Amino acid sequence: MKNLIKDLMRSKAGLIGAILLLLIVFVAVFAPFLDLPDPTRGDLRARLAGPTWDGLFSPGAHPLGTDEVGRDILSRMIHGSRVTLLVATTAVVLGGIVGTALGIWAGYKGGLVDRVLMRLVDIQLAIPLMLLALLVVAALGPSLRNVVLVLALTSWIRYARIIRAQVLSLREREFVQSAHAIGASTMRIMFFHILPNVLTPALVVGTLELARIIIMDSALSFLGLGVQPPTPSWGRMLADGRVYISSAWWTVTFPGLAIVLTVLSVNLFGDWLRDYFDPKTRNKK
């Protein structure tokens, strides 16, 4: 842990990513205590008000402006980040657990299990992910749970393929035979001996997936298939604001910026994490 922080201090990009990410998570977690205006309550007298820093701390101030029904954009962005981060992390973790487990299973067992699972992956890769997501959400109906399920569904194959490849080489290592020789069962070998060896690649895939899923979640919301109004979400804000893009630029700029910054920070942090766990690049610095 100490080494981790030390190495992070040395990497400028990684450090920026980590700080930004921490800040976003912090704001999202403590949003209810931040004394923000109600993100769902409109004020038609103040609709499409531009960003202003006058009277910043007085009630009714809108530092980032308001949308077409007069809701505070800053407040909606912060509350929207709660939904986005919740959806993205749950989907990443869910997809990660399923994908890693199936990847280990396919890679270790080989044979029929492997062939069936990998063909399933191939089939899914042949279908555009967005189309698949649209199909599933349209069939199940949009809700927080369904969005998470859909995003996890598009995510597990990435873990499964990478983990399977790792396991293919790991299972030939002698320590697996040693484990057999002390009487360990197949289940035990897969989850006690192999799993800790693939946690690092799984973690790295996870950070890359997090960035991808945030974008995908926003895209789903943009198309109206994400979390339903009045719950604020970044993609929804973009969708609603794009009509006013020429007259009220702030309606789309700030939520767009939020998406960009979040994805950027996750990517920067993820890149550093990958370098950190790869001994070849770690020692070069």
Next chain:
Amino acid sequence: MAPLLDIRNLTVEFDTPEGTVHAVNSLSYSVEAGETLGIVGESGSGKSVHILAMMGLLPMPPGRIVSGEAWFDGQNLMDMSDRELRAVRGGQIGMVFQDPMSSLNPVLTVGRQLREVLVRHTDLTGTKLRARMIELLEIVGIPHPEARLDQYPHEFSGGMRQRVMIAIGMACNPRLLVADEATTALDVTVQAQILDLVRQLKQDFGTTVLWITHDMGVVAELADTIQVMYGGRIMERGPVSPVFRTPHSAYTHGLLKSLPDEGARAQRRLYQINGSPPNMANPPKGDPFAPRNPYATERCLNEVPPLRDVGDVPGHKVAAWYDLPALLAQENEVAK
């Protein structure tokens, strides 16, 4: 008394694109309790494969056990279910493999790996479990065992790792310890330390040891009985010193002759056995060693010799149609 391990008629084949490889051919031998058997042979002689087959560790396919029985302590390992075999492996039969660098899981501490075998095969828990782990590391001569338990394999040297592997192999006081090339990857001084350790363990716990190697020197130091294998068959077998003194198989003779002898002038070129190991996908019809054997007769090329008693030493057996000591004596006469 019945032998501890009795292998009868074991035949193992591999299915490969080039055809069926006959790795082990109706192999039969037995090991008495307390005995140390050194199995010697070159790559592809079937020495490791027959052990893996016996322990149920052979990858199948491509491997295939065609026939055979392996009686261990009155039970046939070949008849056991996977679950029953798992209870034997690590419990009554301990194993140590060749490469200590990769036999330990790099991401788990040594303690966790040692604990696994103890939890699997004994009822020890809590402080008793930890005490046993520390005791085991002490037995195999690892200093500061308490601190060492929480370290990862990469913090151990090669020799220390092999000691850990032996500790894992010995953890449950096995009746039989199988070491497959256990000192091959180690340098000579470390190898000597490990051999000392195994000898000590044999003395203290009376463990039966099956030591697989290609190093005649190791066998001479450690084993009571030597068994020379070639082409999936036993070529010669017997108590170590008579076999070394008067080998009856041309293969054993060749192996012993190719050892660099102490005190010999450095100028002397090492003896080598001509030819290369047989292709076991298309094995020789007769004695597998016959094509490389300068003493081979017509019969050697066409008929597989059975294992016969040599006569003067009990337990000394050879599979050969020719009488090697007589042939060698003749050669000496001619030379004079």
